[in-house]
Amino acid sequence: MMRAVLAAVLATAVILPATVASAGPIEDRKAIMKGNGRDTKMGGDMLKGVAPFDAATANKILANYAAAAKAFPAHFPATSKTGGETEASSAIWSMPADWKIATEKFEKDTVAAAALKPTDAAGFGKAFGMVTANCKSCHEGFRIKKS
DSSP, X not given: OHHHHHHHHHHHHOOOGGGOOXXXXXXXXXXXXXXXXXXXXXXXXXXXXXXXXXHHHHHHHHHHHHHHHHHGGXXXXXXXXXXXXXXXXXXXXXXXXXXXXXXXXXXXXXXXXXXXXXXXXXXXXXXXXXXXXXXXXXXXXXXXXXX
């Protein structure tokens, strides 16, 4: 029953970043990050045993991350430095080489994680860790936490 509910939620709630209708760069990147947050919670819940492990869901999460990592950097034009309650730090534009390195690493790691196609919780934990290891560096170096 729980797997059916989880599959139904995933089928209706997942918005792949490549298919997000553009509402503007700030709104688009917020939508991508909201999807990443949802997938992080879902993946974490499976790994903690809060939700049962489901290989199809796990692989969809990894595919979503890979799509997000590919799409995300395009949503930071210079015109989106402010407004829209953005949490993007000015470091994105003042340190473009560092930003590029971080986003390229995220994309490389997510593509590699998705390619693992885990079939069990241990394999998913390894792949999930490859992806989420990127989160802290970007959130600390390129994000302003708003209250």
